[in-house]
Amino acid sequence: MSEDVIKAEGLTKIFNHNLVAVDHINFSVKQGEIFGFLGPNGAGKTTTINMLITVLKPTEGHAYILGKDIAKENMEVRNSIGVVPQEYTADEDLTGYENILLCADLYGIPREIAKRRAVELLELVELTAFKDKRVQTYSGGMRRRLELACGLINRPKLLFLDEPTLGLDVQTRTATWNYVRKLKKEYGMTLFMTTHYLEEADALCDRIAIIDHGKIIVTGTPEELKESLGGDIITLGIQKDVDITGLVKKIPHVKEVRKENGSYLIKSENGEVTAPLIIEALRKEGHVVTKLSLTKPTLNEVYLQYTGKSMRDAEESPEAVFAQRATMRRARK
Amino acid sequence: MSETNGRLNSRSKLHGLWALTNRELKKWYKAPVVFLLTLIQPIIWLGLLGNALNLGSLVSPDSFAIPAQVITQLQLSPSQVSGLQQLFGNLGSQILQSTFGTTSYISFMAVGMMAFTALFTTMFSGMSVVWDRRLGFLNKVLSTPVSRSVIILSKVLSATLRSMFQALIILIIAIPFGFQLGASFTPLNLLGVFAMLFLVCVGLSSMFIAINIRSSRIETPMAVMNLLNLPLTFASSAFFPIDKMPMWLQAVANVNPMSYTIDGIRQLLIFNTNYTQLAWDFAYVGIFAAVLTTIGIVLSWRYLNK
Ligand SMILES: Nc1ncnc2c1ncn2[C@@H]1O[C@H](COP(=O)(O)OP(=O)(O)OP(=O)(O)O)[C@@H](O)[C@H]1O
Ligand SMILES: [Mg+2]
Numbered sequence: 001m002s003e004d005v006i007k008a009e010g011l012t013k014i015f016n017h018n019l020v021a022v023d024h025i026n027f028s029v030k031q032g033e034i035f036g037f038l039g040p041n042g043a044g045k046t047t048t049i050n051m052l053i054t055v056l057k058p059t060e061g062h063a064y065i066l067g068k069d070i071a072k073e074n075m076e077v078r079n080s081i082g083v084v085p086q087e088y089t090a091d092e093d094l095t096g097y098e099n100i101l102l103c104a105d106l107y108g109i110p111r112e113i114a115k116r117r118a119v120e121l122l123e124l125v126e127l128t129a130f131k132d133k134r135v136q137t138y139s140g141g142m143r144r145r146l147e148l149a150c151g152l153i154n155r156p157k158l159l160f161l162d163e164p165t166l167g168l169d170v171q172t173r174t175a176t177w178n179y180v181r182k183l184k185k186e187y188g189m190t191l192f193m194t195t196h197y198l199e200e201a202d203a204l205c206d207r208i209a210i211i212d213h214g215k216i217i218v219t220g221t222p223e224e225l226k227e228s229l230g231g232d233i234i235t236l237g238i239q240k241d242v243d244i245t246g247l248v249k250k251i252p253h254v255k256e257v258r259k260e261n262g263s264y265l266i267k268s269e270n271g272e273v274t275a276p277l278i279i280e281a282l283r284k285e286g287h288v289v290t291k292l293s294l295t296k297p298t299l300n301e302v303y304l305q306y307t308g309k310s311m312r313d314a315e316e317s318p319e320a321v322f323a324q325r326a327t328m329r330r331a332r333k
Numbered sequence: 334m335s336e337t338n339g340r341l342n343s344r345s346k347l348h349g350l351w352a353l354t355n356r357e358l359k360k361w362y363k364a365p366v367v368f369l370l371t372l373i374q375p376i377i378w379l380g381l382l383g384n385a386l387n388l389g390s391l392v393s394p395d396s397f398a399i400p401a402q403v404i405t406q407l408q409l410s411p412s413q414v415s416g417l418q419q420l421f422g423n424l425g426s427q428i429l430q431s432t433f434g435t436t437s438y439i440s441f442m443a444v445g446m447m448a449f450t451a452l453f454t455t456m457f458s459g460m461s462v463v464w465d466r467r468l469g470f471l472n473k474v475l476s477t478p479v480s481r482s483v484i485i486l487s488k489v490l491s492a493t494l495r496s497m498f499q500a501l502i503i504l505i506i507a508i509p510f511g512f513q514l515g516a517s518f519t520p521l522n523l524l525g526v527f528a529m530l531f532l533v534c535v536g537l538s539s540m541f542i543a544i545n546i547r548s549s550r551i552e553t554p555m556a557v558m559n560l561l562n563l564p565l566t567f568a569s570s571a572f573f574p575i576d577k578m579p580m581w582l583q584a585v586a587n588v589n590p591m592s593y594t595i596d597g598i599r600q601l602l603i604f605n606t607n608y609t610q611l612a613w614d615f616a617y618v619g620i621f622a623a624v625l626t627t628i629g630i631v632l633s634w635r636y637l638n639k
Pocket of ligand 2: 086
């Protein structure tokens with residue numbers, strides 16, 4: 001079998017014979033990768049995870065986890081994976097420690113080993129001090145960490161994280177990222193996570209698939225995806241009110257120029273190299289550059305490009321898209 | 334990872350059964366308020382209803398007085414009066430005996446309560462499936478190597494254990510309220526009582542779980558269960574003997590498994606045991622349990638494998 005930790009071939013889920021939640025998706029995840037599934041609400045992220053973790057049966061297609069068929073060898077699959085669900089599933093009436101032991105029992109881990117691991121895991125997620133408190137009294141961040149500990153009880157080779165930072169404050173989110181990085185680095189674990197926080201996907205994931213309406217629209221490293229947008233955005237202002245569009249367009253790497261609110265928005269590859277060339281060219285013609293800024297595209301732009309209006313309304317002009325992206329960027333500032 | 338493989342081989346098919354069952358039970362025995370309520374509830378029932386409806390006391394020699402008007406009209410001597418009073422009093426307990434099969438209505442009713450506690454406890458346990466689904470716990474368990482049947486069995490088992498314990502509590506509490514054991518009672522009969530309760534609880538909880546497992550909202554199964562509970566409760570011999578009911582109600586009561594459960598327990602605890610009747614009760618409840626358990630588990634299992 002292949003070395004892929006996850007391999008999905010035409011994986012499809014149709015609910016009630018008409019709702020296509022996941023539509024013939026193909027992707028693979030390599031050993032030791034953090035693979036991110038990025039998509040808006042209802043895109044089919046959780047449904048994909050539920051099929052991969054053998055909770056839902058695919059309507060069509062196949063998937064292999066560590067070479068095992070999720071449909072035929074589901075017991076083997078269940079043994080080798082860990083799951084941190086989107087919801088808080090820990091039993092509120094039990095303590096954190098009891099919850100971890102309950103998870104251990106579900107994997108049939110002998111009590112002695114389970115107790116040892118529970119102590120280690122509570123240490124890892126920094127819940128040792130609260131282990132005998134009922135989960136009811138835990139904060140959202142603590143509960144998320146407890147879910148993580150439960151998902152690790154069987155020492156999985158592959159961990160599924162469904163929206164691991166949903167609803168957490170910035171601090172707790174950063175802490176969660178650190179756990180995830182630690183799992184990858186120290187345990188060589190492969191991680192499959194879903195999120196709709198773009199900066200999270202950018203910061204954590206080695207590779208990303210953007211999913212919308214049940215279809216994978218694009219797959220690649222965050223860098224590849226950002227480059228696929230066709231470059232950086234240079235915003236430029238000049239003293240006199242004359243049109244320099246034609247002039248700028250002649251400069252190498254420049255792909256697109258637009259005038260908006262008295263400024264020029266220039267799309268270009270390698271913006272940091274192009275910007276000095278633009279200043280140089282303008283000065284030669286006697287123009288005075290009053291302001292200049294350079295914006296590297298973020299996953300935000302990528303996301304919008306692939307799932308946003310620009311994708312759905314294919315008719316829309318490139319200008320409108322450009323403007324929309326600029327607006328987005330301003331809104332963020 | 335050799336540890337993982339070792340585990341795989343040594344693990345039984347039923348692993349996780351006790352862990353999941355205990356999780357349910359812990360919610361009950363570890364919550365002092367819930368547990369206390371389980372104890373208080375039968376006291377209130379027996380104290381209020383049992384005494385209010387204690388028909389025996391209405392016609393006992395002490396409570397029954399022949400009106401003075403009658404005495405003067407018939408010119409009865411004091412000894413005749415007390416004789417008559419005695420006669421009517423005995424007549425009362427004879428009526429009780431012939432109606433309820435025992436002179437103690439509270440004993441009659443306590444057994445009915447044992448059966449209904451089983452009905453309601455299994456019903457509420459069935460509803461916990463809905464919560465497990467909504468909170469994502471069910472999905473989490475489904476992603477672990479616990480077998481699907483264990484997930485259902487743990488629900489059935491926890492509901493059954495809890496119901497049996499509550500029935501025992503009712504029995505113990507009923508004793509100071511005047512519960513009278515039948516003449517043929519031996520401690521061995523208790524085993525029979527719990528066997529009977531076990532059968533009916535397994536059947537009922539399988540049914541309630543199957544009703545609940547598909548639903549992610551509580552309203553639909555609630556409506557279905559209410560619809561079921563009404564005939565199960567009132568068209569049975571729990572509080573009133575079947576042969577004194579109107580014919581149409583008798584027809585329902587005669588197929589109601591609760592009637593057979595209750596009669597079986599009464600045969601064992603308070604009646605002069607009629608073994609043919611008892612065997613018939615066991616057979617009926619046994620078949621009911623087997624059919625419902627099979628249907629319930631097959632339906633739930635199919636759903637979980639969707
Ligand atoms: N059990 C189900 N029965 C019917 N439809 C379902 C079921 N589960 C999900 N769906 C539908 O499938 C689609 C995809 O849902 P899914 O939960 O996979 O989205 P998601 O990407 O995880 O969204 P979110 O970001 O909100 O978690 C949605 O339209 C949802 O309504
Ligand atoms: Mg989701």
